Amino acid sequence: MPAIIDTDPGIDDAIAILHALRVPDLDILALTTVAGNIGLSVTTGNAGRIVACAGVPTPVHAGAAAPLGREPRPETGVHGTDGLGGVTFPAPLAEPASRDAVAYMAEALMAAEPKTIDLLCLAPLTNVALLLRHHPEAAARIRRIIAMGGAVDEPGNMGADKRAEFNLAHDPEAAAEVLHAGLDLVLIPLDATRQFRANADFIARLRTVGTAPSVACADLIEAYFAQTEGQTQIRESRPLHDPCVPLYALRPDLFRLETRSLQVEPESGALVPGPYQMQVAMGVDADGLRDALAEGLAC
Ligand code: BDR
Numbered sequence: 205m206p207a208i209i210d211t212d213p214g215i216d217d218a219i220a221i222l223h224a225l226r227v228p229d230l231d232i233l234a235l236t237t238v239a240g241n242i243g244l245s246v247t248t249g250n251a252g253r254i255v256a257c258a259g260v261p262t263p264v265h266a267g268a269a270a271p272l273g274r275e276p277r278p279e280t281g282v283h284g285t286d287g288l289g290g291v292t293f294p295a296p297l298a299e300p301a302s303r304d305a306v307a308y309m310a311e312a313l314m315a316a317e318p319k320t321i322d323l324l325c326l327a328p329l330t331n332v333a334l335l336l337r338h339h340p341e342a343a344a345r346i347r348r349i350i351a352m353g354g355a356v357d358e359p360g361n362m363g364a365d366k367r368a369e370f371n372l373a374h375d376p377e378a379a380a381e382v383l384h385a386g387l388d389l390v391l392i393p394l395d396a397t398r399q400f401r402a403n404a405d406f407i408a409r410l411r412t413v414g415t416a417p418s419v420a421c422a423d424l425i426e427a428y429f430a431q432t433e434g435q436t437q438i439r440e441s442r443p444l445h446d447p448c449v450p451l452y453a454l455r456p457d458l459f460r461l462e463t464r465s466l467q468v469e470p471e472s473g474a475l476v477p478g479p480y481q482m483q484v485a486m487g488v489d490a491d492g493l494r495d496a497l498a499e500g501l502a503c
């Protein structure tokens with residue numbers, strides 16, 4: 205299954221990427237980076253370090269440094285000042301590629317048979333919106349987009365009123381352009397990702413697996429706990445948002461999809477009732493997902 209991962213690493217992005225690079229059934233052609241959890245130069249450097257940890261040489265293409273038509277947004281700090289919760293990673297195997305992310309996506313899509321490449325989106329949708337705007341013929345050749353983002357029935361995780369979710373709220377204009385475009389798209393919102401949690405037992409299991417990527421994931425989840433210390437509900441477990449995306453590509457049977465009629469609210473990025481039919485993951489088999497993640501990281 206050839207796929208491009210669009211990402212802003214990001215603790216949970218790193219776990220998703222390590223798994224996706226190691227698991228034999230996914231062929232990750234490249235990582236494309238975007239500003240989100242932290243600024244673009246950091247997300248791009250982190251992508252290179254994650255590739256080095258996985259030991260699977262994969263090009264990294266840097267994309268948008270700011271949401272559409274806006275200044276770069278302040279960083280959230282949830283992922284630490286280095287975006288990876290202070291976990292040590294090896295130096296990148298190579299410099300980022302010279303071609304920018306959106307041009308790379310367009311070229312890769314045009315060079316491949318139509319409808320053969322998936323986009324696995326772990327971040328604000330700025331790069332994907334730019335692809336739709338500037339390379340519509342290439343975008344029409346995407347096989348499928350699987351994107352982590354949004355909150356449907358659940359509260360979000362942004363702003364005082366918690367209506368919106370980070371990936372959509374960071375660039376609401378891009379989110380609307382992508383989610384309203386009628387593409388073959390599966391959205392994995394907080395409603396599903398909050399059901400897929402890691403606790404101390406799961407961290408211990410990843411340490412027992414013992415590969416460099418699985419130990420790095422154990423360290424990353426521990427760092428995730430440290431970033432949110434003191435919040436009672438999450439002291440015992442943390443949700444694994446972005447790993448749901450490659451896991452959906454591999455194991456759609458572990459997710460329950462619903463078709464919902466929604467739209468992205470301008471400015472806030474909240475998902476609200478609207479005219480666009482979307483395939484949304486609303487339930488997961490959490491034990492099955494934990495098994496699949498641990499098994500993939502053992503490869
Ligand atoms: C999303 O926001 C980011 O902080 C995570 O990496 C994930 O992509 C969860 O709302």
Ligand code: CA
Nearest residue numbers: 214217326327
């Ligand atoms: Ca992310």
